[in-house]
Amino acid sequence: MASSKYLSIFSPATPQQRQENFADYWQFTQNHGGELFEAERDLAKKRAKLQAFKDNPVSLRTPLANPDVFYRNYIEMQDDPKSLDRMTLMLTSMYKFARHEWVGIKGAWDVVPDMANSHSVEDKISRVHLAEEFCHWRLFDEMLRTCGLDKVEWVPLTPFKEWVYEQFPKVPGIFMDPPAFVTELMGVTYYFHLHRLFDDVLADEPEVRQRLHELLDEITIDEIAHVGQRRNFIGPIGMKASKWMVRPLYKLFFADIPEVAELFDVEQMVKDGEAFDFNEVPEYMVEQSWIPSYCKA
Ligand SMILES: [Fe+2]
Ligand SMILES: [Fe+2]
Numbered sequence: 001m002a003s004s005k006y007l008s009i010f011s012p013a014t015p016q017q018r019q020e021n022f023a024d025y026w027q028f029t030q031n032h033g034g035e036l037f038e039a040e041r042d043l044a045k046k047r048a049k050l051q052a053f054k055d056n057p058v059s060l061r062t063p064l065a066n067p068d069v070f071y072r073n074y075i076e077m078q079d080d081p082k083s084l085d086r087m088t089l090m091l092t093s094m095y096k097f098a099r100h101e102w103v104g105i106k107g108a109w110d111v112v113p114d115m116a117n118s119h120s121v122e123d124k125i126s127r128v129h130l131a132e133e134f135c136h137w138r139l140f141d142e143m144l145r146t147c148g149l150d151k152v153e154w155v156p157l158t159p160f161k162e163w164v165y166e167q168f169p170k171v172p173g174i175f176m177d178p179p180a181f182v183t184e185l186m187g188v189t190y191y192f193h194l195h196r197l198f199d200d201v202l203a204d205e206p207e208v209r210q211r212l213h214e215l216l217d218e219i220t221i222d223e224i225a226h227v228g229q230r231r232n233f234i235g236p237i238g239m240k241a242s243k244w245m246v247r248p249l250y251k252l253f254f255a256d257i258p259e260v261a262e263l264f265d266v267e268q269m270v271k272d273g274e275a276f277d278f279n280e281v282p283e284y285m286v287e288q289s290w291i292p293s294y295c296k297a
Contacts, residue, residue, distance in 0.1 A: 006278035046135040093259035098140035107166035178242040181230035225290035
């Protein structure tokens with residue numbers, strides 16, 4: 001029986017509740033990430049955790065049979081995706097997902113105010129949020145390295161797509177906030193499906209499976225908090241628009257990554273996004289993450 005400790009992420013909130021939740025999130029996020037290193041786009045506690053993983057590397061019992069297939073397809077799919085083994089498909093899909101995230105935050109970092117020029121709590125939250133996303137990109141890079149892929153390059157998208165991502169943070173909040181929220185929700189959905197895929201694809205690789213779960217946990221715990229935080233920016237009309245946007249945005253984004261249709265049930269991902277309410281989040285993640293007060297039953 002599913003518990004119902006939490007309510008839908010699309011639950012209503014009053015302006016007063018949202019204001020209180022921003023203050024609460026700001027306390028949470030400073031403690032969660034530690035000191036912000038603005039020049040390095042990094043956070044003290046997250047940096048220490050990544051270093052601890054790097055100091056204790058694990059590797060595949062059976063190295064990738066043909067890493068060239070990964071390197072040939074990871075930026076753009078050259079082969080028929082159906083001809084690739086599931087391990088390679090999983091790794092190229094992870095790169096492509098992380099690459100979109102990296103491009104998005106790279107564009108935003110230079111546009112939003114830095115911490116010295118962040119005067120509202122919302123601006124401060126957004127600055128730390130972006131630094132966390134840079135940490136996620138490093139964690140994804142570490143996942144690929146753990147699988148023996150140490151020659152991965154982080155390549156910009158086409159100039160047009162890069163331009164689109166750069167415009168995104170300049171758009172007024174009333175238009176930008178719903179898709180920004182749905183993008184975080186899509187991240188959480190993808191990470192939960194990816195966790196399950198690790199168990200399947202890495203069934204014979206217990207050390208790497210465990211490590212990839214740990215690296216992905218670091219990201220997922222942040223993303224769960226981001227979902228609530230980005231929801232907290234949005235009023236009643238924007239929430240209706242957000243719910244409506246889940247299906248087209250998920251479909252559009254995943255259509256751009258051909259591996260996803262091979263590995264995941266996209267229809268189920270859409271349904272998971274529309275129904276998201278924190279009840280499926282394991283307790284150890286909830287304890288380290290943040291949930292808006294108005295999503296607690
Ligand atoms: Fe992220
Ligand atoms: Fe995020």
